[in-house]
Amino acid sequence: METIANSVFDSEEQQHAAIQRLSYAFELQRRDFLKALGGGVLVCLAVKNAVTQESGHTQHAASDEDLPNSIAAWLHVSEDGTVTVFTGKVEIGQNIRTSLSQQVAEELRVPLASVQLTMADTELTPFDMGTFGSRTTPIMGRQLRTVAMAARNLLIDMAAQQLHADRNTLVAADGKIRDPKSNHTISYGELTKGQQLTRVIGEDPPETAASDWHAAGASAPKVDARAFVTGQHKYTPDLVRPGMLYGKVLRPAAFHASLGSLDSSEAEKIAGVKVVRDGEFVGVVAPDEHTATKALQALRAKWNSPPQIGDSQLFEHLKSKSEPSSGEHNLHVTGDVQKAMAAAHKAITKSYTVAYIAHCPLEPRAAVAEWSGDKLTVWTGTQRPFGVQEELASAFRIPKETIRVIVPDTGAAYGGKHMGDAAVEAARLAKSAGKPVKLVWTREEEFTWAYFRPAGVIEVNAATGSDGKITAWEFHNYNSGPAGIGTPYDIPNQHIQFHPADSPLRQGSYRGLAATANHFVRESAMDELAHEAGVDPLEFRLRNLTDPRLRAVLEAAAKKLGWGKEKSSGSRGFGIAGGVEKGGYVATCAEVEISPSREVRITRVVEAFECGAIVNPGGLRNQIEGSIVQAIGGALFEAIRFDNGRILNPHFAQYRVPRFSDTPEIEVEMLDRKDLPSAGAGETPIVGLAPAVGNAIFAATGIRLRSLPMIPEGLPQAHPAEA
């Protein structure tokens, strides 16, 4: 299904952003870099196309004539042996600063501590489309290993010359090259002294097999971890620039509202305050946050708001305002579903819904903007520094070459920081203020003016034969998205379709995208089919599944849980769910307790995950555990409430996120497939929790919950009306 999903269904970029590839005048940059870096060895990786480079295996030694204009990464070994790697990826808590460093250390044969990553700075790092889609490990990780390997080979060549030795006998380890014959060693730093060597390489596969990894493949502590436990790390909201002012933006009273009138006289009376108005954009700057807030509150604005629908009409709206499918786009059909449904032994026809939810990164969207003449520098927490650079260029009608976007390691994003709203706003305020401006969104702004995970309606019709094999699978997703929409089960007749719709709220990427919604529906419906067929849910899945990797995680999770050892009862239920997405295979088992007062508590979660060769087991485990905890919110209680262009619950007191007391016992089983390429793992571990919990609740109570969140107001007393 993966190949189908990749070809027929919209990719993440198509869905949420039409991001154009930038082209680079590489020669100029290379010269700039050598100047900035001083002596040493610089290795650059050239790729044909940064989006689809999986197939590129160029063997040529690039000459200046055939230099491609896409450089994906570069690595510098300095005269003191320091290794600096430049990548446009951002660190947002997924721990890639560490896992990428490990991979460089592995192929370059240097201690982890000598590797430094310069990340996400449009002036220093190569273009990168963005940090999303679980692509860092499979693509950037592989590219950095290739660059590091090339650097090592270059250093070995240099050593062979200096030591007058046969390069094939030389051994690189621990930042040094040793000639076993003479026992001479020479460090990388010594080798690069007085050199200014540049090499451009193509995409050869990395040399070191995962089974031979030392630096990679083992847990490594988070790079700079000490700075985080001592409060020393500077996130964007912590930055200070000379003369910096504090900004606030006046938000409309409702979505799509237009500004009728503005009285800013009271605000302007406050010492040090400047009011900035540009069309519909209104903001204030002040010498401190407290004064800026007071000034914002002193603005008197009248807004004209058009009537808008509320959440009670949402699902009806999404279905009625959906687009008809256009040809084969967003559609996958095999066999004849109608015929198979008509011949069903057992069949289900069900409708599921998914609410909008908010990302709630604890670090709100924030930016510090500084103009210096025509040059603009913005520090901001974003997943797409080069995309934000383009947004700024477009907003201020200036060439993007005059804009520098820098992303400090950021307080999370979860797919929510693709856009540069805070950057554009801070830059607009700074332009009028004539001074650097810091803008940090309030939590209420976060809950209101960011974008949401798409809501959706998902309909499924499915049938089984008398042998408990699935014969028909029809699946329609309205608005929530096409990610993970396929089925990994062996079903001869399928009709799978994504229907884009008019979303009343601004929506966009969210960790795992629609794979969470599509897995919830598919794996719940699998449970419904198993129940109809009278087959154990695990046995039913395995009966309809040949994919060995998915079978392996299902069996591993079931074994660790002790599936089938204890039967579900009225007070305790067990559920299972599995899936494949973005190269990761996941199976989740959940155990829920239903108290006599009908409170639902997830008491235990067992998750098996496989994503090829594991780069950093400790970091991977952290991602899996975190995904499970985060998934609890969307599964049980998180939902954005809205009416008439206003968010009704824009505070943590009203929008419940998982807390310590919601956290179950979590057991993680990681299957390390050293024979397979590493896939990303920041997203897919999130998709199995909701259906596993829903299935467990059903096993305990007989109540099938078909909406995410499942129990925002507690467990329903009676069985919800069949859809």
Added chain:
Amino acid sequence: MAIPLLVNGTEHRVDAPSGEALLTVLRDRLGLTGTKYGCGEGQCGACTVLLDGKPVRSCRLALGTASQKKITTIEGLAQGEHLHPVQETFLRAEAFQCAYCTSGMIMSAVALLDKNPHPSSQEIIRHMDGNICRCGTYPRILAAIRDAALRNR
């Protein structure tokens, strides 16, 4: 009129309105940015500091109220290079991902262990429930606090 403020053992005089939140005083006027803004509503715990040893949400506390009291922030925990035991156990458990919540988590945990050196798991959960980690590292944070409590024995 400058307001006196005792932070991490240092006496400051702050030229700010007494109604200003302690959080922005610490961050913007004293440069102590380890304490974070997460919600401004006392709901997430990212801004937790100790006031005379008790955990408080500095986003909801006025400068005037905090004056004359002993304030401890994340920057005041380590003794030179020597980390506080709770910082050590957070490091050891890798009890963070993006780590934006970490300062508040550590300050809340320090307050708990100062008052109750051997808390039960239920007591830890109850005490920490006002601190949000959106990355979901709660199991690791619990492990780190339990580990720190063991060192109290």
